[in-house]
Structure formats: structure tokens, C-alpha cells
Amino acid sequence: MTLSTTPVQVDYGKQIERELKELGEAIAQTPELAEAYNPRWLAIQLLEGDETLLAEVAALNGNAPQILEASIERLEQIYGEDVDVMLADRRYNFVNTLVQGAVTRSTAAGALTASDKIDKIVTHRWLGIPIFLVLMWAVFKITTDVAAPYLDWVDGVVTGPVSNRVVSLLGLIGLEGTWVESLFVDGILAGVGGVLVFVPVLMSLYLALAVLEDSGYMARAAFVMDRLMSVIGLHGKSFLPMVVGFGCTVPAIYATRTLKSEKDRILTGLLVPFMSCSARLPVYILFAAIFFPRYGGLVVFSLYLLGILTAVALGLILKSTLFKGKEQTPFVMELPPYRVPNPKSVWSYMWERTASFIQNAWTIILATSIVIWILMAIPMGGGGKFADTDVNQSAFATVSGAIAPLLKPLGFNSWQASGSLITGFVAKEVVVSTMAQVYGVAEAAEAAETTTFIQDAGQVATSFISATVDTLKSIPLIVGINLFDEEAEEEPGALMGAIHAGFEATSDGHAALAAFAFLVFVLIYTPCMVAVAAARHEFGVRWMWFSVIGQLVLAWLMAFVIFQGGKLLGFG
């Protein structure tokens, strides 16, 4: 075998070669340069703008700098482009031609990898969105059906053994039957415990999302959603904050910084809150369990979908009115190859998010629960004294009742519902903790049974085993196979019964419809006070108010259409 040793030289084209020759000759005539460098190499470096060499050449005598300047001027006039771009372009062409002629690959050119083959289906123009929706439906099915037994277990532990222990501990220090006991049981345990009950549900949601994220699918979801947004005229990169919005609205609002145009940033910031954040999930799960026990997954899924569709529809309206005439900026995305999810990473994602939720419960929800308990303990109108008053005559009921008439057309004009929505401004989980407080007085009293520590520990352990067995039996529910005994369905708890009765009373017998309208209201109205602060920080006071008022008006209108429209059509 004979190897050719002929030096190969890149052909930069007629014009550039002429300039290189002239410049090379000037370099060759400068002894200091000719001794140190190959003239052609140096000419290329100078044309490409190497600053060190340019300084060196400029410091010497000779006409090279003048020739260089004239060459650059001539070439830029010819090509209308920086000279270094032209040189690099020619080099890439040269290398590409060389590679095409010299390299033989074991696989055919353009052969698809396994990831590419999957992507042909998963990111397909028409199949991409349905696949995304099916996966999301499966996620919510897992979240609602599979996690339900653990939800019941935590609920049983909080309202049973934990309440019992707190009551007996307070009894030991002589506080039994006092307002302190009420604060702990009706305030803190009902409020914080009412939210902590949903930890298994959120863990399963975060687990499912972490598996999708670590497998590389979430990047594809973003790719697919981007296509949808581009089709309806929204900025392609808006998908980034929107995907983040499924976790939490606050970082999603800050993520709008990915968009360069201020108009695009504000528009996306206005739409992000409609992506249902994970804090809303406990509200959905609670109401789905009360009003739609057989279709929980479907109800939760429909709310997430409604959030996306609302954002899309509103985006279209705003894009053709307030945010008219913005050009699209095209972009390319690097999709990572698919991989088997790493258990350690999946656990880490899931745990970090769950820990954040629990931390929230012990800070903001605890504080809000105490404030609500105090407001519920203060008598206003009617008789009673602090912590010994009819809850319907309390300060909280009076304040909440003042706005309740506004919610009458929506079917949930009780002070309990309006009070939960008011406190929901603080954080969406607080809607559940408030409901547990305002509706759950009877249940808390019910829980105060006399049991020993051993009995409680035994109950916790046996109910955990039972929950684990039920969870395993729940897995086939994802594909529609029900292994549970139909007759063995449990009676709803006192809290669930009280909420159902409350909605039944305010909706003239259309409780399910009013409940769905309430869920839509929760989905659409202001996510939380932190999100409002983030919007003010990013977009200014004017847009913050536009967003808050707009969300409230839209939430009211959508809930109105659902309740009144549903009634007209004979639903609920």
C-alpha cells in the first residue's frame, strides 16, 4: 500500500487566494516575519483577525498592515460578510469534501439511531400531541388511583393516632378541653395535617414526572408543545416556562427571561399561571374523591388540559390584540438520547420536590392555619367568647361571607368555600387546609377517642400494610382492570361528607357541577402571593394587576359558564 505524501492545501477560491498571495508576498519581504512564520499561514491568520499576530505585524516596519487592510476591505465588499467567516466556510467545505471521499462508515449515511427511531413517532407532527396527552393521562391515573390507599393511610394516621396522642399529651399537662387543645386539633392538625395527607399523591406525581424527565421524554414534550405554540402564533420558546409551570408558577415566571423580547416575556408571564402547578393538585384530588370517585384521574387530567387550552386560547387573543405583530425567532433544539431512568436521580428529583412541599406545609400553611383558627375563634355578632363561639358567627365566617354572594351564580356561595378561596391567595394548598378547618370540626371531635400508644402504633402498622396491598391492587386500574370488591367501597369521611353537603346546599342539588366549577375557579385564579410578587418583580406593577384582575375575572366567567351552562344542559 502506498501513501501519498503530497501536501494538501485548502483552496479558498479565486478572490481570497489572490489576496492571500499578495499579503504573503508582503510578509515574505519583511525579514522578521519571513524568518518566524510561513507567509501563507500568517496571511490566513491575519485575515482571520488574530489579535496577537496583528499587533506583532503592526509593530514592525513593512507594508503588510496596509495590504492587509486593503485586502479585508476588498473581500468584505465582494462577499458582504466578515472575512473570517468566508475562510472558515471554505475550510469546512474542504474538510467535508475530504471526509465524504475518504471515510467509509459501517452504517449507512444518515442512519437512524434507536433514539432517532423513537423520536420519529414520539415527536411526529400529528402523533406527538396525542402521545403527550396519553402519557399525561397515565401520570394522573397513577397519581389518583395508585396513590389513593396511601392517602387514606396518612389521613387515618393524622386524624386517628396523631390526634389522639396530641390530645392525650395536652391532657397530661392539664390543657384538655381548653382553647389550646382546639388550636392544636382544629387549627394546626386539621390545617397542616389536611395538606400533609396529600404527600403520597404528590410523591407519585413527582415520581412519574421524574421518570419522564430522566428518560429524556420531557425534552420531547417541550419539543412537541413548542410545535403547537408555533402553529398558533406564540413564541416557540414560551414552552420552557410553561413546562416549568407544571411544577411551580414562581420559577416559571422567572424563566420567562429566556425570551428576549419584552412583549414575549410579558405575554408568556401572563399565560404561565394557567399551567396547573403541583400545589393545586391536593384540591383536585380532594374534590375528585368527594364528587367524582370513579373518574378521579379523568377529572384531574381534564383540569390540566383545560389549563393548557385556556393559555393557548388567551395567548391567541392577546397575540392578536395587545401583543400584535411580533416576529417569530426560529431555533434548534438538541434532544438528549433516551435512556433508562437512573433510580438515584429519580429518587433525588422526587424527594427534593416532596421535601419542598412538606417544608411549605410546616411554614406557610402552619402560619395560615393558626391565623384562620384565630379568626374562627373570634366571635362577631351573636354570643360566645374567644374559642367558644358558633363558627358560623366567627370573624372568619363574617369576612368570608361578605364576598360569598358574588359566588352565588357559580354554585358555591357558602362562607366556607369563599373563605377557602380567599386564603388560597396565600398558596393553593391552603385551600385544602382551610376546608379541613372550616368543614372538619366534627371529624376532629370524632377522632378524639381514648386509645393507648400501643393500640395507635398497631393501627398505624396494620393500616400501612393494608394500604400497601391496596396500592398493589390499584396498579391494574391504570389499564382499567379493577381488582377491588365493588361492594367494599368505603363511606366518605366526615370532612368529605361535610364538603359534599355544603356544595349540595349552595347549588340547588347540582353539587358535582358546582364542585367542578369550583375546581376550574381554583385552576384559573391567582396561583399564590409569591407568584404575584414574582410577576411584579419581572413585569412591573401594571402587568401584575392586569394579571391578577384578569385571572379573577376569567376564573369567575369560566366557573359561571360551567355551572350555569351545565345546569341548562342537565348535568350535575
Next chain:
Amino acid sequence: MLHQVLNEFKSAQGALNLSDLARKLKVEQSALDGMIQFWVRKGRIEDSQLANSPALSAVKGAAPSACSGLSCAGSCPGPQGCPYVMEMPRILSYVKK
């Protein structure tokens, strides 16, 4: 070759997959990456994974600042960042001159 790459970015309708683009241009993805990096250096393409990219600091770096102090009211675990922020794919955008 380089201009062909830039033209693909200019004329893209919505998002493009980088590996699809490499196949379309009949080049290895690593070679395409080199050409993209050239345009990034020239300021004609923005790479979301570069440290000074506003995109990266918004998605990854802004979360801790967003969740710091009173503004987050305790819903973030600390300065290591917001756990809800997802790892997003690398995005390369065409920058108009």
C-alpha cells in the same frame, strides 16, 4: 457549509431537532456542533447552555434568586435552587444582526 447551517436556522419554522438537522445537511452531529460553535462565537447563534447565556441564567440560575429571601415564603429548600426547575434541552437560536 457554514452559511448553509445559518440558513437552516434562519428558515426554521418552529423548533428543529439537532440530529434531524445534521442528517439533513449530511454531516456528523459533532461536525455540525463545531460549525454552530463558530456562529455562537460570531454572535449569530445563541446557545442556551453557555454560562453567560440569559436563557440559562433564567432557567437554572434565576430560580435560587427567585426563591430567596421573603419572596418565596419558605417554599424553596435553600440556595441550591428551586426543585421544580426541570432540566431543559439545549436550545440554539438564530440572532438577527
